[in-house]
Amino acid sequence: MERFFKYTLPLLISIVAAMQFYQVLMRYVFELPVMGLDELLVYPTLWLYILGSVNASREDTQIKANVLDVFLKTEKSRLIVRVIADFMAVTVSSWLTYWAWDYFKYAKRVWKESPTLYIPTFYAECALFIGLVLMTGYSGWYLIKNVSRLARSPQAEKGV
Numbered sequence: 001m002e003r004f005f006k007y008t009l010p011l012l013i014s015i016v017a018a019m020q021f022y023q024v025l026m027r028y029v030f031e032l033p034v035m036g037l038d039e040l041l042v043y044p045t046l047w048l049y050i051l052g053s054v055n056a057s058r059e060d061t062q063i064k065a066n067v068l069d070v071f072l073k074t075e076k077s078r079l080i081v082r083v084i085a086d087f088m089a090v091t092v093s094s095w096l097t098y099w100a101w102d103y104f105k106y107a108k109r110v111w112k113e114s115p116t117l118y119i120p121t122f123y124a125e126c127a128l129f130i131g132l133v134l135m136t137g138y139s140g141w142y143l144i145k146n147v148s149r150l151a152r153s154p155q156a157e158k159g160v
Helices: 002-029 037-059 075-110 122-151 154-158
Strands: none
Touching: 002 037, 037 122, 075 122
């Protein structure tokens, strides 16, 4: 998976930047706006955001407010807080995934098309469901990993 994100994310951001540059160049320099480029730009942009979020979940580098870590003295107490946070992340992402599944089914059933280029919007709309499934999976994996670490921590063996 690391190789996939290593190449896909820079490719997507390059595509978005190139399309934006082309649009600005054509519109403001040559005064010839390109019809449909804005709606085409939605696809790589949406996938870039979603896959970036999935990658942050995979690396466990998403933004966190670890204020309690400053006040907690032992590694075990920090790990307990981490397990609670992971459990909440799995709960919330599962709930959002459930909603995204409903939206995914709706998008597939309705099969809307973009107004100018008539590209099915489903290919952009499915990114949310796919991304949330992957984020929930990675959150669950970190929950299991941290519960396992907590169970075999030295203080847990001593009964502290």
